[in-house]
Amino acid sequence: MRASITRGPILEILILIVILAIIPLALMGNAYYELLAATVVLFSSMVVAWNIIGGYAGQLDLGAYAYMGVGGIVTAELWMKAGIPPLLGIFVGGAVSALIAILIGIPTFRFGIKEVWYALLTAALVVIFNNISRLLMGPFDYYLPPTTGFVYLKFNSYVIVYAIAASFLIIAFLVNFFVERSKMGYYFKAIREDELAAEMVGIDTRRYKLYALLLYSFLLGVMGYIYIVIAASYSYRIFDSSASLSIAIMGIIGGLGSVEGGIISSMVLRSLGEYFRSTFGSSLPGLDLLLYGAVLILIGIFQPEGISSLINKLLKRKG
Amino acid sequence: MMVEALLETKDVVKRFGGIRAVDGVSISVERGEIVGLIGPNGAGKTTLFNCITGTYTPEEGHIFFEGKEITKLPSNKIIRLGIARTWQVVRPFKKMSVIDAITTGALLRHGKIDEAREKAREVAQFLGLPEEILKKRGDEITLMQHKLVDLARALATEPKLLLIDEVGAGLRPAELNMMIETLHKINKERGTTLVVVEHIMRLVMSISKRVIVMHEGKVIAQGKPEEVSNNPQVIQAYLGIKPV
Amino acid sequence: MISPSLVLQNTIDGVFLGLFYSLVAMGLALIFGVMDIINFAHGDLLMLAAYFVWLTSADLSVDPTVTALLLVPLFFLIGLSIHYSMIQPVLGKEPLIQIAVTVGLGLILQNIALAIFKAEPKAVAYSLFSFSYSIGPITLYASKLFIAVVSIVTLYVLNLFLNRTFLGLAMKSTADNREVAQLMGINAKRLYALTFGLGTALIALSASLWMTFGQVQPYLGTSFSLISWVIVAMGGLGGVTGVLYSGIIVGLAESLGSLFLTPSARMAVVYIVFFLVLWFRPRGLFGRR
Structure with missing residues (x-):
């Protein structure tokens, strides 16, 4: 076998599309599983989007659900309050998320400021939004209108919801693909490897970190509405700290900068997590998060380059 | 004057x-x-x-x-x-290949990846970095090679x-x-x-x-x-x- | 209208709370200063200790203040074992991995607590300090006063330790300048382990104090983590005094925020302070570096 996990991107995209197309067939029209598959695939696309800021640019962003939640709520509210169809609204949602991200990025991306403040601030951001939105929205669940149709990105069939989640995964994959092969990708990685050395080859590190953050937060903001469509409703609970952490966790377990690793880790672990949740959810809540935490520590200690390097090693040994 | x-x-x-x-x-x-x-x-x-x-x-x-x-x-x-510089202690881009690291430097004056890569190759050749080194990762080479890579990365920015x-x-x-x-x-x-x-x-x-x-x-x-x-x-x- | 006596009451409460917060954050600040690591599981360790307090007091009817005597050394050992099993192996690695490991630890602790104790908050029914004094319109709760006093005494002792003992000076000089400390022949490995142990032991003390009036639930750690980060961010590497001042600012922000806005907005006020500090004084209000 010659195909290395880092090579043959066109082939990879094709494989990804084929796998994503086979999944609904395998589910044999079971609506519950279709919805679950959509959840897992959307989660995966968030992890792939995270790879831009975390994997390439090396900034430990722990605020995924803040950007996602804001984008989703903005899109939903625009539809319900102003009649703007979500197909358009998702871009506004993405833009609002990106705007918030810039406000976070500007103070923390200055050169020479410790990485950890960015991690702290983004972790805090989720909690802040949770609190603020609870103040503004109360403890209620808001349901989307029953209307369906393409401009609302809302359908009666879960297979189509799944297909939309799957296309977001492919979009996120493609964005990564183009980033990695552009000047931006080189500069992001240089910043991740050594920020001072990156400055010394003339990189405006702050500007490039902001670019990474913009791409990532915009993608997540756009995905937010799909998250709400899958859940059918939204509340302040969309700003979920643990879920936010698990996005970064999957990215790290997959291997920083490895889209494939991120997809594999998120799909496998999230599916396993969902299985735990449905089997032990009432007696042992949080078993899924326990699993993520444990795998993360093991990876951090024994395989800090993630499962992608593990797979690469295996492939090398065989080939 | x-x-x-x-x-x-x-x-x-x-x-x-x-x-x-x-x-x-x-x-x-x-x-x-x-x-x-x-x-x-x-x-x-x-x-x-x-x-x-x-x-x-x-x-x-x-x-x-x-x-x-x-x-x-x-x-x-x-x-x-x-202006460009190198350090007493090498600062490699460990998880990038050597050629990618040098290309990062070259991107300062060559916006297109292919051109930058060509420039990086030229600089590497100039400093006598052998071809087989270029594909290796930053954490797989010797100290002397590291120093040359750091120099190459700096030179690739075409400093005066x-x-x-x-x-x-x-x-x-x-x-x-x-x-x-x-x-x-x-x-x-x-x-x-x-x-x-x-x-x-x-x-x-x-x-x-x-x-x-x-x-x-x-x-x-x-x-x-x-x-x-x-x-x-x-x-x-x-x-x-x-x-x- | 908000009466002046209410403002005064909240100011006093805020200062007391702030002193307690300083103690909560001190362990984190110490570890950050010496080892350059932010422990994301900081608050979750506090939550764990708080459950220990609840268990001993509920089953053995021991007062939380007494439990501290047992818990502090126990958590020193827990700190050491966490250090040797998870922190030491990632010390040389990139910051992102270092942070990630403690994030994983926090998640594990949270969800173990959730599995064992479920989500309902637990509180200790009886405490030695559940009475209060009234001075005019102001009420002083003995438990809050007690906590404030214990916190400030502990911080004072810690300050003495950092300035007067060899080990303390070694920690302090490592925090000031890593290279110089190594030149002085300080054994960094052992120092790191002791620092992590000491930082964790301080958490146990804070948890014991918290349980004299507070409740514990699996997510208690999140709020304490956030408060500690804010305090460390503000205090920078300003040592014990920096942490003390920052703690009081946070305590006041929370207490007055809940008075002037709404009680549920009080944490939002704290985070906004955090944000402003990062924006305008990224190296902390009292930092030296």
Whole structure:
């Protein structure tokens, strides 16, 4: 076998599309599983989007659900309050998320400021939004209108919801693909490897970190509405700290900068997590998060380059 | 009329707490020169480099590059004007391949990846980095190769002035000789002006036509290598004896 | 209208709370200063300790203040074992991995607590300090006063330790300048382990104090983590005094925020302070570096 996990991107995209197309067939029209598959695939696309800021640019962003939640709520509210169809609204949602991200990025991306403040601030951001939105929205669940149709990105069939989640995964994959092969990708990685050395080859590190953050937060903001469509409703609970952490966790377990690793880790672990949740959810809540935490520590200690390097090693040994 | 210097510092002061790490340094570097910058540990040589490249902003004084003041510019703007540097301890991009690391440098002046890659190859070849090294990752090569990669990454930004910080540290004698040749070659064939901070006297004395000596943040002597090495003040600084 | 006596009451409460917060954050600040690591599981360790307190007091009817005597050494050992099993192996690695490991630890602790104790908050029914004094319109709760006093005494002792003992000075000088400390012949490995142990032991003390009036639930750690980060961000590397001042600012922000806005907005006020500090004084209000 010659195909290395880092090579043959066109082939990879094709494989990804084929796998994503086979999944609904395998589910044999079971609506519950279709919805679950959509959840897992959307989660995966968030992890792939995270790879831009975390994997390439090396900034430990722990605020995924803040950007996602804001984008989703903005899109939903625009539809319900102003009649703007979500197909358009998702871009506004993405833009609002990106705007918030810039406000976070500007103070923390200055050169020479410790990485950890960015991690702290983004972790805090989720909690802040949770609190603020609870103040503004109360403890209620808001349901989307029953209307369906393409401009609302809302359908009666879960297979189509799944297909939309799957296309977001492919979009996120493609964005990564183009980033990695552009000047931006080189500069992001240089910043991740050594920020001072990156400055010394003339990189405006702050500007490039902001670019990474913009791409990532915009993608997540756009995905937010799909998250709400899958859940059918939204509340302040969309700003979920643990879920936010698990996005970064999957990215790290997959291997920083490895889209494939991120997809594999998120799909496998999230599916396993969902299985735990449905089997032990009432007696042992949080078993899924326990699993993520444990795998993360093991990876951090024994395989800090993630499962992608593990797979690469295996492939090398065989080939 | 005087010829405009490539680099000129005027009374540069950089403090850390109460210590004046750089204490009123005025030097000038002409185009095409190789200047040695020597002095005991803690003399302020590296700090001066950091001031020139914008890593630190000096509290007092001015720095000019090609007659343009760069004292308060951010690093990336200074690098773009044509200054580059290397460090005593190598700073590789460990998880990138060697060619990618050098390409990152080349991207400063070549926006297209293919062009930058070509430039990176040219620089690597110029420094004698073998082809099979280029595909390796930053954490898979030897110290000497690391030093060459750091040099290549800096050269790929096409600097007019290259600041080299203790490139000889940790090298074996044979490697040191190669490094001396390489520095000469960079200066001669690419016309790059070099300022070389060095502890290894053999290296400094054999490549620089002019040596600047720093001690406790101040320039205490400058001139031809043989003049400087006979200067009593310099000898005192190195031996640590205070004049009575 | 908000009466002046209410403002005064909240100011006093805020200062007391702030002193307690300083103690909560001190362990984190110490570890950050010496080892350059932010422990994301900081608050979750506090939550764990709080459950220990609840268990001993509910089953053995021991007062939380007494439990501290047992818990502090126990958590010193827990700190050491966490250090040797998870922190030491990642010390040389990139910051992102270092942070990630402690994030994983926090998640594990949270969800173990959730599995064992479920989500309902637990509180200790009885405490030695459940009475209060009234001075005019102001009420002083003995438990809050007690906590404030214990916190400030502990911080004072810690300050003495950092300035007067060899080990303390070694920690302090490592925090000031890593290279110099190594030149002085300080054994960094052992120092790191002791620092992590000490930082964790301080958490146990804070948890014991918290349980004299507070409740514990699996997510208690999140709010304490956030408060500690804010305090460390503000305090920078300003040592014990920096942490103390920052703690009081946070305590006041929370207490007055809940008075002037709404009680549920009080944490939002704290985070906004955090944000402003990062924006305008990224190296902390009292930092030296």
